[in-house]
Amino acid sequence: MSVDETSKRRAIVLLSGGLDSATCLAIAANEGYACTALSFDYGQRSDVEISAAQRLASAYKADHRVAHVELDQMGGSALTDAAVDVPESESDGIPDTYVPARNTIFLSIALGWAEIMDAEAIFIGVNAIDYSGYPDCRPEFIDAFQKMAGLATRAGVEDEQTITIRAPLLHETKAGIIARGVALQVDYGQTVSCYQADAYGRACGRCDACRLRHAGFEQAGVADPTIYAA
Secondary structure, three states: OOHHHHOOOEEEEEOOOOHHHHHHHHHHHHOOOEEEEEEEEOOOOOOHHHHHHHHHHHHOOOEEEEEEOOHHHOOOOOOOOOOOOOOOOOOOOOOOOOOOOHHHHHHHHHHHHHHHHOOOEEEOOOOOOOOOOOHHHOHHHHHHHHHHHHHHOHHHHHHOOOOEEEOOOOOOOHHHHHHHHHHOOOOHHHOOOOOOOOOOOOEOOOOHHHHHHHHHHHHHOOOOOOOEOO
16 A cells, blocks of 8 residues: 555445445545445355456455355345345335345444544445335435444544444435446446346346346436346
8 A cells, every 4th residue: 555545534435346336436536535345245146246346446446355244144135045036027115135134234344344444434335216125225224323333333432433424325316326427437337236147247137236227327328338148
């Protein structure tokens, strides 16, 4: 790390390798943060997203860490349980792709890293408008976790310097997110959003993530760089 990098404010960016998290990384870097990109190998159906995260972290010269959390041992989600099919049509209520407590677990691990690395912020790409209905993507969840971070950390208790949970895309449409990323020169062709991408990173074009992503590019008037399997 260069002398200039050590003098910067530090941030942890949760980086899945998808469109939203890539935009978050670009936002954090543009704000002048020295970023540590934190990805998770949690037994997800499509692990090619980790390779996408590595590419993105490299492009932004961010330190990249991969945490291993065996959420597939619990199952209960189409993303972690091979016995549960990924839904390919809109569903009422919370869809089967919801992974129980995923963002709570991910943010908790990121909070530990933030304390250790003296980072002042954690960026997460949750969105409460164009999303699949996950309970841990809502403003109420982010607000509650922010309060918890102030109570559960040494910085919050001893120094009264609470680590800030940043969710800059929370109230953006998918088209708005894409427009924002394009302005920051995000290469969306390097991202993988599909819940069931194949080993080459090609998208299915049918799952919720694919539908929301494609509609976002269309509404933003931006060519969709996604490579589809068929």
